[in-house]
Amino acid sequence: MGRVLLTEEQIAARVAEIGAQLTADYAGRRPLLVCVLRGAYAFMTDLARAVDLPVEIDFIAVSSYGSATRTSGVVRLVKDLDVEITDRDVVLVEDIVDTGLTLRYLRRSLEARGPASLEVCTLLARESADLDGLGVRYVGFTIPGDFVIGYGLDAAERYRNLRYLAVYEPQD
């Protein structure tokens, strides 16, 4: 499976911190948490329950064609939101910001709908990612370039159900 990068306990502690941060930042408001399927599903369920506010949730799904560990650079919307986000405080919940291509695409799509605010919360970000340029406000962990699996993240749809994050080492 490869080296454990972040244990279940480390992830839980950081998710609690981000949840507290969101609770403070959105006090008195009713933020809409938008989970980017499928990779962010585990993070989303834990994060939503770590926010002590009347949050609402919705889901959006994108896919980028490619191999198990490499994206093709073409992002496609495969499931849109069910709710209107005009005048809503939207928090986009992502699994990992790598090149930022997915995020750029989603931001453009959501901003066009006129939300009151749009912030990005990602569990992981590559050290190489331009987080300021991409407008990412909340980051769980910054990690190097290794391909990682677990806690929602997959390699060819496997390993999403691991409770921890590990570096992916393909077996032949």
Ligand code: IMP
């Ligand atoms: P970006 O568009 O290059 O930022 O890629 C973001 C998407 O690629 C993420 O939402 C993931 O679905 C996928 N991805 C990038 N790196 C990894 C990884 O290390 N493990 C699993 N999925 C990854």
